[in-house]
Amino acid sequence: MVGATNQTLRPFLWRAGKLFPDREIVSRTAEGIKRYTYAEYEGRVAQLAGALEDAGIGDGDRVATFCWNHGRHFETYFGVPSMGAQLHTINPLLPDHHIQYIVENAEDRIIFVDPSLAPKLASAYDETSFASVDQFVVMASEVPDVDLEPVTDYESFIAEYPDEYDWPDLPEDQPAGMCYTSGTTGKPKGVEYSQQMLWAHTMATLPQAGLDIGADDVIMPVVPMFHVNAWGLPFSATAAGAKHVYPGPSPTPADLAKLIEDEGVTMTAGVPTVWLGLLEYLDENDADMSSLERIVIGGAAAPKSVIRRFDEEYDVEVVHAWGMTEMSPVGTVAHLKPGMEDELSTDEQYDKRGMQGLLVTGLEMRVVGDDGDEVPWNGEDFGELWVRGPWVTTEYFQRPDANETDFEGNWLKTGDVVTVDEDGYVKIVDRAKDVIKSGGEWISSVELENTIMAHDGVAEATVVGVPHERWQERPVAFIVPKKGVDQDELKSGVVDLVRSEFPKWWTPDEVVFIEEVPKTATGKFDKKVLREEYDDASLIEGKTPDEDAPAEN
């Protein structure tokens, strides 16, 4: 008594090709808009599978992509895993040495690469790291002048193969996908997705508790297809029989507005900066957004102003979601619960929508405090979010060190420190490594930063926990003042501001003025540098923490 077939991507491809043969897949390319149907897509995916097989790709071989969002990239999404190989989507924005590490670690056999990204890949190329790579396939109809060998173009690669393929029955633990986390510290960690994980994640994104995707939808993933499978949207859209719109390389807000208008996009998805850019564009330009029903925002917290503006000015719902590479990636979605539209003010509704949201159907979570116990759901106490479920990984690829620290039984320790309110809404308050542990209680560095950065005299600020003999850690604020601001006034102003919003013991023990906040390669604050610099506690020597520090209460 088990299901007649394993959970694989095959039935999604079958259903789209057979029941929605006329629905379209649209791509913005350097040569203009290209469109074809699921019926043609299904045939091309079969051709790709035939070509891969003929190229010696078999069970468990890794096939990589180094591409933007377009139809050919989407063909690899089904073609590679459904013939038994594993699709490894490489982030082309990584520094060369990370790309080298990733290709070598994954032992990729073939790399599909966009013409516009071929120079970047060529610059990362070195013989040792790329030793496993048999060939490069450029996503074009003829081979451009690239410095990669041996190389062919995609259309030639698939041309001679039939448009039907005898898709195998795959085991459900067959490796199907792979993505590396672009961690801010240390080497990227590989996360593998089995056929079953992708199946389960896809099924979980379709319902109302997920992203509510149906055949009527026209879905435009702006989130790159090398970021956790564009949050799974190409799979979800196919499973639903929806129309796909791929915005191609480096779309501008004008490009996105035009695609929404021309193709009748109902749902799109990406990080907050994309939508800030779109709002700015729409302030200055006319575009018909009437087809657009919702924008899925993830990757970082969506400003409440963005949620409000899309709602009030464009009647577009911002669907705030949270996830991780380790979770395929969707974990929470900030939908309102029954009755909230009537019971909450519009502003309170935006507050709910601005949180990371409710755990989707099929997962379980707990929030674990510093003492190892679960913290109460009161919107105030916080702890590290742990999750488990059928699309949550239990290990990193060849990383026993990380496996030791990041998992506990079948729980993934997400590294995100959160509160959960009485209604069950998760809100991220910090990363676990950045939270400040003071006297047995936790202080959110992120909340302090947000408050301090709201001060008129502050250009940039970050807050770091520095070691303290008595209190374990105490917060120190590093501030880049705006030009011409009086530092003494600024310091007392910042302290007053913090005290007005938080318990006194959250007040930073010291305010340090610096010229620039150190940043990582991807532009995030690099607190590690500051932590190392102030690791000897000399900074706060002789200080005593505020008199109402938690241990004394």
Add this chain to the structure above:
Amino acid sequence: MVGATNQTLRPFLWRAGKLFPDREIVSRTAEGIKRYTYAEYEGRVAQLAGALEDAGIGDGDRVATFCWNHGRHFETYFGVPSMGAQLHTINPLLPDHHIQYIVENAEDRIIFVDPSLAPKLASAYDETSFASVDQFVVMASEVPDVDLEPVTDYESFIAEYPDEYDWPDLPEDQPAGMCYTSGTTGKPKGVEYSQQMLWAHTMATLPQAGLDIGADDVIMPVVPMFHVNAWGLPFSATAAGAKHVYPGPSPTPADLAKLIEDEGVTMTAGVPTVWLGLLEYLDENDADMSSLERIVIGGAAAPKSVIRRFDEEYDVEVVHAWGMTEMSPVGTVAHLKPGMEDELSTDEQYDKRGMQGLLVTGLEMRVVGDDGDEVPWNGEDFGELWVRGPWVTTEYFQRPDANETDFEGNWLKTGDVVTVDEDGYVKIVDRAKDVIKSGGEWISSVELENTIMAHDGVAEATVVGVPHERWQERPVAFIVPKKGVDQDELKSGVVDLVRSEFPKWWTPDEVVFIEEVPKTATGKFDKKVLREEYDDASLIEGKTPDEDAPAEN
């Protein structure tokens, strides 16, 4: 690289209890309406699990129910499988000897029984068949006077156990559910559901392509909970955080109308006769149906008039679905595809909605003709529907004979003969055992019957294939004429009617007048009796089939 946890029912219970603690579960009982919340439900389910464990129930033990639709029955849905046992829902409408066979075959350890059904169970009781049964638990707060031993009442059974339970990590192939098909011939066949099958089926019912269930829904399953888990709705509603409404024993149309009105039911589900009854009630009585958005109709084809009337008079969408016990059960749902609301006339839309519909996401199908090849999707050619997928079983419980005939590789041969139209909509035209195979082509006995029964002079009719030396089989019509009808006129009238609607070679070779169509225990036409009676071909001796029979064309 596998999911962190197996696919089980546990996360559904967790999510409803933790994220929707205030949503209600409402039951119509002999003592009036009872209601409690998911928070209380979760506690009671934990109590039940503790009680079962204490009663010696462990991994894989079967626990049976013999109950109508109510909250306590719903408690067994999660309590039994989530603690590692297997929930076996017995159909109390079966004849005693079937109940005996089923209890003995399943080796049930405990039977939960409604007070109103206890006499029926007592009448079926015999020591040999019920040898495995340790005890009976009556679904009440005190033990009524029943002839079952040893017996306790449900509230006493669970009373002393804590409202928390340490739910185990179960393997995904752990047996979780069981249901016997009430076949019209032979012994009932047991179908088992693993944790994974129930998980996958639940996830497949939630999206728009399934039944589109969300937290805002108020779901009333009228389909009995002993019929394939009430089509899975108790699981689906919980997974979504929806409100449940259980109509209790033998609800009248007035009861259903009142529950819809009082509880704000948004979705309900049952066989066509229930909804015909509701329509008749509403013709004569006032009731507020404004909360009701959709009715899922399955179990038999919904008359187009029912679809039309609910739409036009009550703005309620009839969602026609098809499934089987072997499929957990949902297989197809007749949603309109993108654009159809604009492109098709209202009548054509009803035609689409009246078919069995489109295969839901996650399954695959083929339609196999008599020659073993797939038939084209043209709405005319027909063949047997085969399906496969993660919630389709691959075997019957201890029935190697049936396993031999009803499966082909990982395909379930459904026994339903269908057409598929150009849009992919499945329409059942006959049962495989009833289809008439004539000269290498198939004739639908059901379509002939429907046409013949539309004749004014016909009270009842059935069409059976009888053996034929040259054509393999030929159709013979058995007609119960209305009183006082001239038989010769009727015969030629029926033949003319059939010829006006079907190819000439579909015309029955003979029309036989009978006094009554033989029926099975459940009221279906028992064609087997007629087939046996006319098995010697004497009936059609000397006849030649119509000159344009298919083999000559």
